[in-house]
Amino acid sequence: MEFINENYINSLLENKYKSDAVLQKDAIIKSKECKGLNLEECSALLNIEDDVLLNELFHTAKEIKEKIYGNRLVMFAPLYVTNLCVNNCLYCAFRRDNKELKRKTLTIDEIREEAEYLVSQGHKRILLVAGEHPKKSSMQFIGEAVAEIYKVNHNGNNIRRINVNSAPQSVDNFKILKSFGIGTYQCFQETYHFNSYHKMHPDGPKHDYAWRLFAMDRALQAGIDDVGIGALFGITDYKFETLALLSHAFNLDEKWGIGPHTISVPRLEPAMNAPAAQKPPFAVDDKSFKKLVAVIRLAVPYTGIILSTRERAELRRDLFQVGISQISAGSRTSPGAYKESADSLEEFEMQQFQLGDHRTLDEVVNDCCNLGYLPSFCTACYRSQRTGDRFMELAKTGTIGKICVPNALATFKEYSMDYASEETKKSADLMIQNELNKQTEESRNRINKIVDRVANGERDIFF
Secondary structure (H helix, E strand, C coil), rough: CCCCCCHHHHHHCCCHHHHHHHHHHHHHHCCCCCCCHHHHHHHHHHHCCCCCHHHHHHHHHHHHHHHCCCEEEEEEEEEEEEECCCCCCCCCCCCCCCCCCCCCCHHHHHHHHHHHHHHHHHHHHEEEEECCCCCCCCHHHHHHHHHHHHHEEECCCCCCCCECCCCCCCCHHHHHHHHHCCCEEECEEEECCCHHHHCCCCCCHCCCCCHHHHHHHHHHHHHCCCEEEECECCCCCCCHHHHHHHHHHHHHHHHCHHHHCCECCEEECCCCHHHHHHHHCCCCCCHHHHHHHHHHHHHHCCCEECCCCCHHHHHHHHHCCCCCCECCCCCCCCCCCCCCCCCCCHCCCCCCCCCCCCCCHHHHHHHHHHHCCEECCCCCCHHHHCCCHHHHHHHHHHCCCCHHHHHHHHHHHHHHHHHCCHHHHHHHHHHHHHHHHHHCHHHHHHHHHHHHHHHCCCCCCCC
């Protein structure tokens, strides 16, 4: 494809000069301006092997993330509405040829019950996930699901933003999707390596590499302001995948003036009857995984980097230190699993992949506070028209924090009052006070006013 130049990417990775410590050091220093890096510089950083320089890379990634987003970690949960799929991806349990998978498409009533459960746990943001199926995941079905989720109200709390992860659509269908009032549209290329892509997707609509690659262009053309891209690491060499993923990000930014709102970094995890997932062709070790996340943060400092519950808790804590800004928590990866027991055999027979972090939202929130991170349930930008190029301007200049801090604290106060366990409430209230103490007197007084309004029973206050 025109912006995924495999020969060029391979030439960068094969160039021994790109492993030069001086070049690597210079790239790290340049990145501190928070204006991003080019592909050559990213290639050099991916080739770092020296532990001292690697630690400098990690430290810089943390520094850049905090300059843009502070110590906030945005919380969300996926809601799977169907595991029926017409594709045959070799790494996914939902693949068409998996005859042992128990198939299920939620009814609208069941979708509402799942959303009610998530709201009752304290969630405000959902990622709606659907397998690709012409009938079971049609635009009409997604629209009905989104509308029903938005109706849910639990003591004044509700799902305030729904992002969608679904199959690529035509421009006309993307216009329909936008009309539902969604936030970010998310779709992963899985692998940008052309031959590997076709090997992993032997048939079905997903076999069409170009149709998927240009999905974000069609979404932006249709007026969807925020898009999220990602790669499934483990299908091909992680260095190639990272550079190709960044090529996609750079292209969107250059062409539309809107880079990816989010970049997701899932790794292959075991999945039922999915041969590539049982033995990843290019398994990524934890150290390399941490490195690629850090490089992405330096390369596109404005983006939200998403980490899922595929990863175990210990590694997630490490990755928070190198640029992660959004995390799923208390997740389930099968339709109807929130209402059912997380340990039920039925859930195992329906899930897309195995989870590494099985903790509840409350446990994750408490852990984040103890680590010094502010859990954020904010959805204000979506509802204040700070999307697309407007969001990009705020994020790229580092001024987004002036808006995010009060909104994050207001929503976290809601969580503390309405849903936190006694232990977590103590951690949350201490975190809120510590964050207030960091502010100037003027900012502290302004933020205190909205936090006090929440404390007095008001909900959904945002700038």
